[in-house]
Amino acid sequence: MRILLITGPGGSGRTTVAAATALRAAREGARTLLLTCDDALPAGLVPGGVPGLAVRLTDSAEGFRDVLTALQEQGGAALDLLGARPLERDEITPLPGARELAVLAAVREAARSGAHDLLVVDLPAAPEALALLALPGELRRYLRRLLPQERQAARALRPLLGRLAGVPMPSERLYESAARWDEQLAQVEDLLGRAEVRLTAEPGPSAVEAVRAAVLGLALYGLRPGALLATRVVPDASPDTWLTVLAAQQRKALDEWTAAGLPVHAVPHLGREPRGADDLTALGVPGAAVTAASAAGAAGSCSVERPVEDRSAEDGSLVWRIPLPGAVREELELVRRGDELLLAAGRFRRALPLPPALRRCAVTGAALREGVLAVRFVPDPAVWPSAER
Structure with missing residues (x-):
């Protein structure tokens, strides 16, 4: 399964681009899943009845309840030692970061199901998306530091150490859970590392700095954009003076991105908010396998080498x-x-x-x-x- 990750500065039209990309892929015969964490996704963007296209909205609240409930069950011995009273499922509310965990879980679930050829993920705005991409690796790093796997070698001594210390020692179940979490996080980290990242940005002075920061953040996490989709691009020639000035500003940003070596693809302004399949098709977003990164091969196509x-x-x-x-x-x-x-x-x-x-x-x-x-x-x-x- 190929994975396309769509992100960009806030308000750059990334949800619309993700929907248009998924629609085109489905029409070209790929079994496609559009995964979005945007509660405001208009129903008209992805019309029903498109063969091969499924849409899923991540439920951060329900996903967070599942994760925290499981953690309480697996860490029951430690909670009892501390005299803690576990939270009931119906009183658990999502915390910051719950949306990111829900998206990662949904990506892993989609990959495991094998029901789709292409997964298009509508990520949050670029800063939050970069934090999401880094999350599996960072959580694995914390697990290795807090629950070193080599400590499992002393599991036969834990009962003796517990009696000598006079306090319960971490149970074998805790280490087994940590190993299972590490394996699941490693799977998600591998999936994200092999995905293609596409940035969206409406060309303009502020977008130039936002894209620079996003490209830098991606590189730090070992990724590079497979495409930069410049959205809402107006025609160069127009009798309207205001549009002429806007077109000049957009052209300057597009030239800067091209000079920086970014694979830029212009998405035209339709003069209205896109609604329905016809408008999404008119945007002319690139297909799932036409960018330079895609042509290099699906595995590791957007990874950065550090020789x-x-x-x-x-x-x-x-x-x-x-x-x-x-x-x-x-x-x-x-x-x-x-x-x-x-x-x-x-x-x-x-x-x-x-x-x-x-x-x-x-x-x-x-x-x-x-x-x-x-x-x-x-x-x-x-x-x-x-x-x-």
Whole structure:
């Protein structure tokens, strides 16, 4: 199953683009599922009776109740130890982040069902969408830190340790649950890593900065956009002076995006809000397999490579190159902590696992040139293997 993720700045028409993309794919013969978290999705956008097209609205409230109820059941021993009174299902209300969890669960469910050829996901606005894409990896990282899998090796000693300590020890069920969560999160992380991301933006001065930030955030999480759909584009030639000025502003933004190497596709302004299948077809959005990223192959088509350059023969260093298009030097923060590189770019922050060879090295410098952060490492003599040992 191919997955298309649609996001962009708020108000850029991403829900309309997602609906038009799903409709076109279904008409071209693909069994298509449109997954949206927008409660305001107009029924007219996806008309009924289109063969091969299904629409699903994620229910964050119900999904959050399922997750929290399951957590309470699996952590019952710990809750009893703390004297906690579990929440009843009907009193559980969704918290911030519940929508993201519901979308991730729906993506995994759709992939497991095998009932569709294409999944089009109408994500929230770009900042929230980037947080959603990062969520599986971050949750797995927290699980590994809080419940290390190697601790399971001592499960035979837990009853003895419990008697010596005088308090109950974490049950085997807790570690089994953690392993199950890690497996499920890994599946979702793999699905998102192989998906194609398409950005939507209405060209204009503010959108240029919003797209730059979105592309930078995607790169930090190992993705690049397969297409940038410039929405509500007006004709260049018009007798209306106001439209002429607007067209000039849009053309400037389109030229900047093209010069930055983004795969831009213009979506025309219809002069009205799109309604029904005919309007969606008139938008002329690209199909599910016509972008440059798609042509490169479905698996990993939008992934970003982070190569390690071996310069040991020249100056004894290794250089890790991390693409960060649109990054500004003053907005970058870089910290080495254990086997991770903590990298912040603007409002985005990511803990990048170091490649195996670099874990035995020390960071000696970094430089940002032409949208690529080059981090320089040198082998640590204390741990680097040598011919003398």
